[in-house]
Amino acid sequence: MVAVLGTAGAITLLYxxxxxxxxxxxxxPRSPAASPSPDDPLTLACRRPAVPGTGTTGVAGLWETERGSIAGYRAHERFAELTxxxxxxxRTDQLSGWVLVAAGNASIQIQTxxxxxxxxxxxxxxxxxxFNTADRDQSARDMLGSRSHPFVVFEPYPSTIAVDPASAAVQHIQISxxxxxxxxxxxxxxxxxxxxxxxxxxxxxxxxxxxxxxGVQVPEEVGGFVQVDPHITLEVSLILLHSRHPAVAANQDGSPLQPS
Incomplete structure (x- = not known):
């Protein structure tokens, strides 16, 4: 009974x-962040498309990430010393990006x-x-090959999303x-x-x-110091503001964005 209570206590403590x-x-209320340097590595990783800014308040146009956006990962791990x-x-707040959208009556179109x-x-x-959980951070960066590939990048496919652009309610979508x-x-x-x-x-x-x-290898060997489930969850919380000024860059390959 003592062993059972001890195990239950450990599980309660961990969770x-x-x-x-x-x-x-x-x-x-938010003010747009200052424009980053054209040589900023994150800016280069996600070059903003060369589309004109607008003075409207509609959904259509270019939306850019702002301060307060966060991304990170969650991984299930098991230590040999714990039951x-x-x-x-x-998590990190070091991210940057944008989404270009058009609006319909009951949908929005992600263009790029x-x-x-x-x-x-x-x-x-x-x-x-x-444990000092910060000790895993350098190992995680090494497993991700961050010296050669410092960025994780997501580029959505062009698609139509069934949402009401006039609604302020929370809506649920999937983006591939x-x-x-x-x-x-x-x-x-x-x-x-x-x-x-x-x-x-x-x-x-x-x-x-x-x-x-x-190509990312995590420790999976049973009986090792730590065993990590290779199915990793990536999570984001993004804040985007409508661009009100002309864009200055181009597509990912540097070419001008062509109108659809």
Whole structure:
């Protein structure tokens, strides 16, 4: 009985402090962030398309990520010294990107987009008694090959999304696109909650990927110091503001964006 109670107590201790998934950011007054340098690595990873800015408040146009956007990962791990599993969580606010959309009566059309996350700045935010979870951060960066491939990049496919652009309610969507991790690109689909409120577009959600498909090797050996499930959840909470000024860059390959 003592052993059972002890095990239950350990499980309660480990899960009591579980980091909650990223949710929708609160809408509030925001000023657009200062334009980054053209030589900024994140800007180069997601070049903004050369489309004119608008003075309208509609949904159509270019939406850019703003301060307060966050991305990260969640991974299930099991330590040899512990009887219960643990969830590793790391996050960063070092990301940049944009989405170009057109609007219909009861839908929006994603024309193109790009979100880049700097994995060199991922920092653990979970807690585990007796362990310094920050010790895993450099190992995670090495497994992701961050020296050669510092960014995880998602580029959505052109698609029509069935949402009401006039509604301020939370709406649920799925967006498919190309996901690049460690220099390898594979299709992925994010399930997202989105809300358009106070001239802000917020989105939060996740996708789970088998990182081995991207050439990322995690410790899976049973009986090792730590065993990690290779199915890793990527999560985001994005804040996007409508661009009100002319864009200055081009498509990902540097060519001008062609109207559809």
């Amino acid at each position: 009591h402090g579980r980091v909650q998934p990223l949710g929708l950011a609160q809408a509030g 219960s599993p643990h969830e590793a969580v790391a 987009g790009c979100i880049a996350v700097d994995v060199r700045n991922l920092n653990s935010v979970d807690e585990l008694p007796g 696109g190309d996901l690049e991790i460690s220099g390898v690109t594979k299709p992925a689909r994010f399930a997202l909650d989105v809300r358009l409120q106070n001239s802000q577009l917020t989105a939060a959600g996740s996708t789970t990927v088998p990182v081995g498909d991207f």
